[in-house]
Amino acid sequence: MSITSFYFLCFFAAALLIYYVIPKKAQWGFLLLLSIAYFMTSAEVKDGGGWYLICYPAVAVAAVYIAARVIDRTKEQKRKRAALICAVIFCVGLLCTLKFLGLPLLVPMGISFYTLTLMGYLFDVYYEIGRVQTNYFKLLLFGCYFPTMISGPIVKYKEMEGQMFEGHDLDYRRVTWGMQRMLWGFFKKLVIAERMAVIANQIFNNYTDYDGFMIWIGAIAFTFQLYADFAGCMDIVLGISECFGIILPENFDAPFLARNISEYWRRWHMTLGTWLREYLFYPLLRTKFFMTLPKKLKEKVGKKKAKQITTFSAMFILWFTIGYWHGGTWNFIIGSGLLHWFYIVSGELMEPVFVKWRAKLHINVDSKGFIFFQRLRTFLLVTLGLIFFRSATVPDALRMIGRGFSAFNPQVLVNGAVFELGLDWVEVVIAIVSIVIFEWVTVKQQKGWMRERLEKMPVALRWIILYALLFYVICWASTDRDTAHQSSFIRILRFKNPVSGNWRLGNDVCDRQE
Amino acid sequence: MTREEVFEKLNEVFQDVFDDESITVTDTTTSDDIEDWDSLEHINLMAAVEFEFGIKFSMGQVVTMKNVGEMVDIILEKIG
Numbered sequence: 001m002s003i004t005s006f007y008f009l010c011f012f013a014a015a016l017l018i019y020y021v022i023p024k025k026a027q028w029g030f031l032l033l034l035s036i037a038y039f040m041t042s043a044e045v046k047d048g049g050g051w052y053l054i055c056y057p058a059v060a061v062a063a064v065y066i067a068a069r070v071i072d073r074t075k076e077q078k079r080k081r082a083a084l085i086c087a088v089i090f091c092v093g094l095l096c097t098l099k100f101l102g103l104p105l106l107v108p109m110g111i112s113f114y115t116l117t118l119m120g121y122l123f124d125v126y127y128e129i130g131r132v133q134t135n136y137f138k139l140l141l142f143g144c145y146f147p148t149m150i151s152g153p154i155v156k157y158k159e160m161e162g163q164m165f166e167g168h169d170l171d172y173r174r175v176t177w178g179m180q181r182m183l184w185g186f187f188k189k190l191v192i193a194e195r196m197a198v199i200a201n202q203i204f205n206n207y208t209d210y211d212g213f214m215i216w217i218g219a220i221a222f223t224f225q226l227y228a229d230f231a232g233c234m235d236i237v238l239g240i241s242e243c244f245g246i247i248l249p250e251n252f253d254a255p256f257l258a259r260n261i262s263e264y265w266r267r268w269h270m271t272l273g274t275w276l277r278e279y280l281f282y283p284l285l286r287t288k289f290f291m292t293l294p295k296k297l298k299e300k301v302g303k304k305k306a307k308q309i310t311t312f313s314a315m316f317i318l319w320f321t322i323g324y325w326h327g328g329t330w331n332f333i334i335g336s337g338l339l340h341w342f343y344i345v346s347g348e349l350m351e352p353v354f355v356k357w358r359a360k361l362h363i364n365v366d367s368k369g370f371i372f373f374q375r376l377r378t379f380l381l382v383t384l385g386l387i388f389f390r391s392a393t394v395p396d397a398l399r400m401i402g403r404g405f406s407a408f409n410p411q412v413l414v415n416g417a418v419f420e421l422g423l424d425w426v427e428v429v430i431a432i433v434s435i436v437i438f439e440w441v442t443v444k445q446q447k448g449w450m451r452e453r454l455e456k457m458p459v460a461l462r463w464i465i466l467y468a469l470l471f472y473v474i475c476w477a478s479t480d481r482d483t484a485h486q487s488s489f490i491r492i493l494r495f496k497n498p499v500s501g502n503w504r505l506g507n508d509v510c511d512r513q514e
Numbered sequence: 515m516t517r518e519e520v521f522e523k524l525n526e527v528f529q530d531v532f533d534d535e536s537i538t539v540t541d542t543t544t545s546d547d548i549e550d551w552d553s554l555e556h557i558n559l560m561a562a563v564e565f566e567f568g569i570k571f572s573m574g575q576v577v578t579m580k581n582v583g584e585m586v587d588i589i590l591e592k593i594g
Contacts, residue, residue: 127574277553283573285557294558311554 001041003150003236004190011038016175016243024167031141031164031244038146042109053108060094061143063087064118065136068125072132084126091115099328110149112325116275118143121157123279130157138165145246147237151230153251153271160246168245177451178242183469184441184450185235188228190477192438195431196225198422204390207400212407215400216383217418222390223383224435227255230269254442255382259374261343264382272322281318290314312345326389331397335388343381430476515593520567520586527562531555541583567593 001008015034022030036054039045045053067087071080095115098107121142124130133139142160203210203218210218231252241248249271258264265273284290290310297306316338323337357363363370384401391397412418419425441450454462521539528537532550545551551559560576563569563585569592579585 123573127572127577129574129578278577282553282557282576285554286561286573286576291561307558 001038002043003233003240004186012240012243019244020168020170024169027167028138028141028165031145032137035141035144035146035149039109039144039149044107044109049106049108053106056094056098056108056111057114057144058140060091060115060118061140062136063090064122064143065133065139068122068132068139069134071122071125080126084122087122088119091119096328110144110151113148113150113152113154114143116154116272117148120154120275120279124157131161133157133161141165145241147241148248150237151233152269153234153237153249154275155248155271159249163246171245174245175243178239178244180451180454180466181239181242182236183239183466183473185232185237185239186473186477187434187469188232188235188438190232191434191473192431193225193229193232194477195423195427195434196221196228198427199418200225200390202421204400207396207403211403212405212409213412214409214417215404217412217421219383219387219390219404223379223386226386226389228435228438254446256379256439257375257443257446258378259371260347260378261340261381262347264378265340272325276318276322280321281314284314284317285310308348312348315344316341330394331388331391334394335385335390335397339385339388434476515590517586517590520589523566524563524582524586524589527566528559531559531562539582541581541586543582544580563589569593 001011015030019027019030039054039057040051045051064087067083070083074080074083092115095111099111121130121133121139125132133142142155142157142164145155145160145164148155200218200222203214204222207215207218234251238248238250251269251271253267253270255264255268258267290313293310293313294303294306297309300306301309319337319341320333321337322340323333323335326332326336358365387400388394388397391400419428423431444450444453454465457465525537525539528539528548529535532548532555534548534550537548545556557576560571564571567589569589571588575588579588
């Protein structure tokens with residue numbers, strides 16, 4: 001069940017109603033039931049492997065549960081370590097085998113996310129930072145909480161235990177905030193991402209027909225598609241959870257305001273970054289090999305260089321893992337991994353040169369113009385990586401980038417060629433207006449929630465804004481309105497036109513297809 | 515080793531790691547007070563402290579330490 005489908009909204013509304021009616025003690029159990037129900041209706045179960053896919057998370061949680069209990073009970077360091085290693089090998093092994101060996105029918109929903117979430121819990125118990133959970137079903141809920149199953153965020157047990165298992169009273173403000181956030185997510189996902197997808201698909205799937213600026217238009221469209229889709233999905237997920245009284249960690253913080261690649265990764269998919277830093281990068285740096293490396297290198301290359309080489313080698317492993325986690329093939333390993341490692345390392349190594357250049361050119365690093373330049377540069381570097389990410393193979397990506405430099409044709413921006421990519425001029429205008437609204441709100445939200453501002457507005461104005469957004473989403477959600485694959489939650493609101501066979505809202509004003 | 519002696523030794527470690535002779539740490543010093551003390555430098559610092567005092571922090575201690583005072587408490591506990 002897609003979170004943008006109409007049935008999901010019905011499921012959510014019914015769930016919310018029951019959640020606040022039943023006794024508070026039963027709420028977590030109810031959330032567990034919902035999570036199982038949600039898992040059972042996932043596309044993976046229905047169109048893929050069947051009901052037994054539920055065994056994967058159930059067994060993974062069992063393995064982590066047992067290992068954590070052993071670690072907690074025994075005093076012997078060796079046994080603790082053995083329990084940790086067994087559980088990690090089992091869970092990570094399962095993830096790698098299923099996801100990256102090309103067995104799509106056998107992969108359950110959310111495995112990349114719940115595996116990391118559960119590993120984080122186990123490491124916390126092992127490092128004695130977190131408490132052990134003695135109730136298997138509570139741990140199962142923590143691992144399989146349905147909003148986070150789809151695409152994260154990766155949650156920490158410490159942040160969840162207080163909220164997840166104790167009951168919540170109905171809080172009007174929290175529920176409305178949650179719903180507002182969901183609406184904002186639908187806006188990003190259905191209005192922006194689905195439009196950008198049309199352009200991106202057209203160009204990426206037929207890149208040999210395009211060159212020069214058209215390639216870059218496709219690449220930038222994909223960057224916005226991915227961002228709006230992922231960030232929108234996070235808004236929906238965090239909004240859903242907020243309605244249940246459970247605040248999940250943020251995953252995005254205006255990534256395209258980042259002035260360099262390191263900052264970008266502190267703003268994009270933040271919970272993945274935090275997880276890898278705490279549970280992979282730091283422990284890696286504290287292994288014997290990396291601890292002694294600077295001392296070995298010190299005499300040969302000096303203290304500063306020795307430190308840099310150590311850090312950069314550990315980062316190489318980190319970025320390789322990030323890339324591998326995203327998909328397991330080279331286009332992911334390069335596009336969302338090693339290319340970023342290269343950006344960061346070369347940026348650090350070139351920094352002394354850049355300092356000289358800036359001094360020569362009399363650039364004020366805090367000036368608005370320079371900050372804009374840095375942001376644009378970061379955005380374009382990320383976009384370049386995403387060409388690999390979106391392409392089928394690395395050679396395809398390289399050929400596509402080559403075509404991007406093979407012609408200089410800025411005239412395509414004005415001669416109407418962009419309207420030949422699957423979106424007519426109205427659609428393009430809607431897409432651009434929506435992106436501008438999206439970015440404007442994102443920038444404004446750096447200084448606090450838009451929802452807080454809404455609250456302070458006069459009631460009438462607030463309702464006008466919210467309804468305007470709602471109808472904007474309903475009218476402009478998705479583009480190809482008559483295809484079966486559309487995930488739009490308004491599909492059911494429309495009835496099928498008996499003559500044209502098109503899905504319509506029932507109101508011609510909103511439907512420009514005829 | 516007394517608390518003062520630990521602080522004295524620790525000062526040298528900090529000055530060495532951050533390449534800054536002017537650093538003097540106190541109980542309440544945190545990463546906010548030293549410009550270069552980011553998460554990465556924290557791991558380097560931990561390694562240097564461990565080497566200097568011949569101890570080993572647990573990963574839990576590494577990530578939960580709140581200020582230098584807490585670090586000194588842990589060091590005293592380990593060497594005492």
